[in-house]
Amino acid sequence: MSLFFRKHAGIIIALLILVAWGSLLWFLLHWQVSFLSPLTYAAVLVMMHLYTGLFITAHDAMHGVVAPGKKWLNTAIGTLTAGLFAFNYYGRLYPKHHLHHRHVATDQDPDYHGGNFFLWFLSFARQYITVLQVLLMAATFNLLQLWFPVENIILFWMLPAVLATFQLFYFGTYLPHRGEYGSDNPHKSSTQSRNHLWAFLSCYFFGYHYEHHDKPYLPWWKLYQEKDRFKGNHQ
Incomplete structure (x- = not known):
């Protein structure tokens, strides 16, 4: 079992995120919402985290590490997880993300802005x-209203996607690439202080961003190991 997991870890972890996102969303769309209950707001945050997980999975697919050696499956999982995150199109994200890696923090980097x-x-x-x-x-929102309460759709399908977009931008783009970097930092990236729990909760270890740019072939769930090896001194 251990050997099987090691061989297929990327696929298994991707499926776990997909199943967790889909099953929790299905449950919450049927849930009786109470704005007085802290569970409502906790559920929004958990869905936000799972939406972020969908995008991080699509991101790993762009680096070929969800299903290494199985390009069709890797692309299929990336396409599915990107699409479930507010209908992002994997075929459009893929070239832009690789431009980011090739031209990080320059005018040719689609993720970068000096403002x-x-x-x-x-x-x-x-x-x-x-x-x-x-x-x-908009079309999906109107379709979902045929079966589910509007407040459930907004709270657990729409709002978490919006919040996750800010989460991904803030922890995965803005914080790592703002400021100036010298010639001793070829990736023009900073990294979070070593705190694996916070790094996972904030953005699936992508706050360890120098480590990601240094070894883009590592899946998100191995970045903490690279942080331990690197000692997190790239600020």
Whole structure:
């Protein structure tokens, strides 16, 4: 079993995230919402975290590490997880992300902007949010209303996706790449202080961003090991 897991770990972890996202969303769409209950807000945060997990899985697929050696399966999982996150299109994300790695923190980097947080986020949103996505989200929202209460749809399907977008931008793009970096930092990236629990909760270890750029072939669930090896001294 251990050998099987090691061989197929990327696929298994991707499936666990997909099943957790889908089953919890299905449960919460049927749930009786109480705005007085702290469980409602905890559920929003858990869904936000799972949405982030969907995107991180799609991101790992872009690096070929979800199903190594099985390109069709890797692409299929990446396409599915990106699509479930607010109808992102994997085929559009893939080249942009590799431009980011090749031209990090330059004018050719689609993720980079030299302005403040809000201007940077607007630039980021223009790169990755399309009119078609918005139309598909609107159509799906109206379709879901045929079966589920509006407040459930907004709280557990729409809001977590919006919050996860900010989470991914803040921890995975803005914090790691803001500021100036010298020639001793070829990846023009910083890294979170070593705290594996916070690193996982904040963005599936992608706050360990220098480590990711240094070894982009590592899946998200191995970045903490690289952080331990590197001692997190790249600030």
